[in-house]
Every structure is written in structure tokens, then in C-alpha cells.
Amino acid sequence: MLTKSSTELVRQQNSALVLAALRRHGPLSHTDIARHTGLASATVSAITAELERADVLERLDQPAAATRGRPRVIFAPRRRAGYAAAVRISSDVVQYSLADYAGTLIDRFEEGRDHAGGPVALFAEALLAGLDKLAARSRLDRTQMLVISVSSKGLVDPATARLVWSPVLGGQQIDFAALFAGRWRAKVFLSNETLLVAHALATRMERSGGEGVPALAALSLGHSIGLGIARRERTGELAVTAPNFGHMLNSADGKLCRCGAQGCIEASAGFYGILRTAFEVPPDTIPAKFVPLSEMDKIALRARQGHRMSEYAFRQAGLALGHGLSRMVSLYGNMPVAVTGPGTRYFDLMQRGLEEGLSQSLEVRLFGAPPISVVPEEATLVLEGHLDRALAAMDRDILAAGDP
Numbered sequence: 001m002l003t004k005s006s007t008e009l010v011r012q013q014n015s016a017l018v019l020a021a022l023r024r025h026g027p028l029s030h031t032d033i034a035r036h037t038g039l040a041s042a043t044v045s046a047i048t049a050e051l052e053r054a055d056v057l058e059r060l061d062q063p064a065a066a067t068r069g070r071p072r073v074i075f076a077p078r079r080r081a082g083y084a085a086a087v088r089i090s091s092d093v094v095q096y097s098l099a100d101y102a103g104t105l106i107d108r109f110e111e112g113r114d115h116a117g118g119p120v121a122l123f124a125e126a127l128l129a130g131l132d133k134l135a136a137r138s139r140l141d142r143t144q145m146l147v148i149s150v151s152s153k154g155l156v157d158p159a160t161a162r163l164v165w166s167p168v169l170g171g172q173q174i175d176f177a178a179l180f181a182g183r184w185r186a187k188v189f190l191s192n193e194t195l196l197v198a199h200a201l202a203t204r205m206e207r208s209g210g211e212g213v214p215a216l217a218a219l220s221l222g223h224s225i226g227l228g229i230a231r232r233e234r235t236g237e238l239a240v241t242a243p244n245f246g247h248m249l250n251s252a253d254g255k256l257c258r259c260g261a262q263g264c265i266e267a268s269a270g271f272y273g274i275l276r277t278a279f280e281v282p283p284d285t286i287p288a289k290f291v292p293l294s295e296m297d298k299i300a301l302r303a304r305q306g307h308r309m310s311e312y313a314f315r316q317a318g319l320a321l322g323h324g325l326s327r328m329v330s331l332y333g334n335m336p337v338a339v340t341g342p343g344t345r346y347f348d349l350m351q352r353g354l355e356e357g358l359s360q361s362l363e364v365r366l367f368g369a370p371p372i373s374v375v376p377e378e379a380t381l382v383l384e385g386h387l388d389r390a391l392a393a394m395d396r397d398i399l400a401a402g403d404p
């Protein structure tokens with residue numbers, strides 16, 4: 001049959017509601033599923049029975065509270081229904097993580113990268129080997145991996161899973177869908193890393209009870225500068241984007257950026273930009289490929305001891321970020337900003353410049369600056385974003401496959 005009857009579509013939508021409730025609240029009893037989804041008790045019974053038969057859900061016996069009688073049955077996604085791999089590409093390492101269908105993290109390891117930046121083919125080969133290793137360590141068959149979710153800083157084309165420009169590979173592009181297609185049946189996703197952070201922050205806020213905020217931004221500080229914006233649409237869907245913030249033109253100041261352009265926010269606020277200003281190196285000097293944290297710590301220490309140029313370098317970085325955020329507020333409206341990434345350890349040195357940059361905009365002077373908080377655990381947020389999106393895709397695919 002090519003088209004689905006309306007009864008089948010309703011059933012599929014109701015099943016999606018049940019899975020979404022389990023993703024949002026964790027394992028739930030029959031009564032709680034009915035309460036969270038608004039579905040009738042009989043409908044919930046029919047759906048859970050069907051999803052159990054299809055090996056999508058499993059029953060867990062929750063030990064009864066000491067004072068009460070028999071154990072309660074709760075439902076959860078069946079752990080072995082499928083697996084997701086998350087691959088995080090960063091300037092110095094590639095991190096591989098494996099989770100099961102219940103969202104449990106099973107394995108995680110890192111492989112070093114050569115900063116010198118070899119040819120893209122070698123990098124692609126290393127990625128394939130890394131994924132093989134991830135499956136082999138948990139004795140998984142390649143067919144059990146349903147999603148491979150890759151993230152990088154830079155510009156990505158999520159529709160085709162193509163990395164367009166990245167700090168790691170520059171203009172050398174990788175088509176991840178094509179790279180994995182021969183070996184893996186898994187669906188392949190490519191996301192900008194800070195987009196995943198914004199996604200995870202928005203999801204966390206919702207899970208912590210309240211309504212969540214209508215919009216929030218994540219600003220990642222480090223060697224490169226990333227921005228993710230999460231907005232709740234009227235339909236209830238979470239829309240997350242990663243505008244090209246780090247390479248947005250900030251000022252015609254002639255500071256050479258890693259992307260080859262001049263005057264990008266990153267050229268002032270990225271680690272190499274701060275280093276260049278602190279050491280009074282001409283602004284058109286070719287940016288350092290990688291600046292170790294220990295080097296940045298030294299400049300920060302000097303700034304805190306009152307060294308004028310080091311202080312000034314962080315202040316200029318803050319100013320560029322403040323100008324950038326004021327433009328974001330003008331374009332998207334005011335929203336809370338969570339600052340994350342390795343650069344948060346120098347945030348105290350950038351804060352004054354950032355506030356100064358923000359306060360120069362009319363929008364901010366009229367309606368106030370966005371509330372800014374520091375959330376240092378970037379790696380955890382990136383992984384949460386990977387898994388949440390991967391599991392949602394697995395749910396959609398499992399339900400769309402028909403029976404269930």
C-alpha cells in the first residue's frame with residue numbers, strides 16, 4: 001500500500017507523542033504517559049503494546065516504595081533498538097561517543113589530530129577508522145548504528161551533511177553523507193557545534209520544569225567564535241540555527257582572519273586575535289594555527305597583573321563580541337545569552353569591553369542588554385545536543401518505517 005490511511009496516520013502521530021514524552025521525562029508509567037500526552041488510557045495501552053511488540057519500548061519494573069504494595073511498571077525506549085554515534089571534530093582532537101536508543105552513553109574516546117593539517121583524504125580515512133573502532137569496542141554490527149552525528153565549528157550545510165568551511169580543514173570540504181555511505185547504513189547528520197550547544201540549553205530549560213524561554217543564544221569563545229540561536233516556534237517546534245557570527249564583518253580594522261577575510265569578529269576575539277594584539281604584532285600577520293591554552297593563560301595572567309597591552313587585547317575582544325551581540329539583538333530581538341567554551345576562563349577580562357560594545361547600540365540603550373550567563377561545560381552540552389537530535393531522528397524513522 002502506497003498511502004497510509006488516516007487511522008494509521010493518527011496512530012503514528014500518537015506513537016510519536018508517546019516517544020516524545022519518554023524522551024522529555026524519562027521512563028514513565030502508563031498513567032504518566034496518559035497525563036503527559038493527553039491520550040486516553042486505552043489508546044496508551046494499545047500504543048505501548050504495539051511498540052513493545054516492535055521491540056521499540058521495554059517494560060522496566062520500578063521497585064515499589066517501601067510503604068506501598070506491588071512494583072510499578074514503567075516504559076522506556078528499548079536500549080538495544082539502535083545506536084547513535086557522535087563525532088565531535090575540534091581543533092586538536094576528534095572525539096567519538098556511542099549511545100544506545102535509551103540515550104545511555106556507552107563508550108567515548110578521543111583521537112589526537114595533527115595541527116599541521118594534512119590532506120583532507122587522510123583526515124577522512126582517520127574518521128572512518130575511528131567509527132569502525134567505536135563499533136568494534138562495543139561489538140556492534142555496522143547495521144545497528146542508525147545515526148552518525150558529526151559536528152564541527154565553522155560553516156556547515158546541514159541539508160547535504162557537507163562541511164563547507166572549518167577552522168580545522170579550511171576550505172577543504174568534506175561530504176560526510178558520501179564518505180559514510182559505502183560502509184554505513186546510518187543516517188548522517190552534520191551540525192555546527194554551537195548550534196548543538198544552543199539546542200541542548202533550550203532542551204535543558206524545558207526539562208527543568210518551566211515553560212522554557214522563547215529564544216536563547218549560545219556564544220562559544222575559544223580559538224574560533226561560534227553562535228547558536230534556539231527559538232521555539234508557534235508550532236511548538238524548536239528551531240535552531242548557527243548564523244555565521246565569528247566571520248561576520250565587525251570592523252574595517254584590517255585584522256586578518258583565519259578565513260582570509262579582514263575585520264571578522266574572530267580576528268579580534270578568537271585566541272589568535274587576542275594573542276596578536278597582546279604582543280603588538282601587525283594586524284595583518286597570518287593567524288597562528290593553534291594557540292595552546294597555556295599561552296592564553298600567560299597573557300591573561302599578565303592582564304590581571306595590570307600589563308597594559310594584554311588587558312587591552314582582552315578588552316578589544318570583548319568589544320568586538322559586544323558589537324556582534326548588539327547586531328544579533330537588532331536582528332533577532334533580545335534573548336538571554338549563555339557564554340561557553342574554553343574562552344570563558346578569561347570572561348572577566350572581556351566583560352567590560354563586551355558591555356561597552358553592547359551599550360553603543362540604540363536597541364540596547366532603549367530596551368536593555370541581553371542577560372548574560374557563563375556556562376563552562378561546553379563538551380557536555382555538545383554531546384547532549386548530538387544525542388537529543390540523533391534520538392529524535394531515530395524515533396521519527398522507526399515510526400515512519402510503518403509497523404509500529
Ligand SMILES: [Zn+2]
Pocket residue numbers: 246247248257258259260261264266267
Ligand atoms: Zn573570518
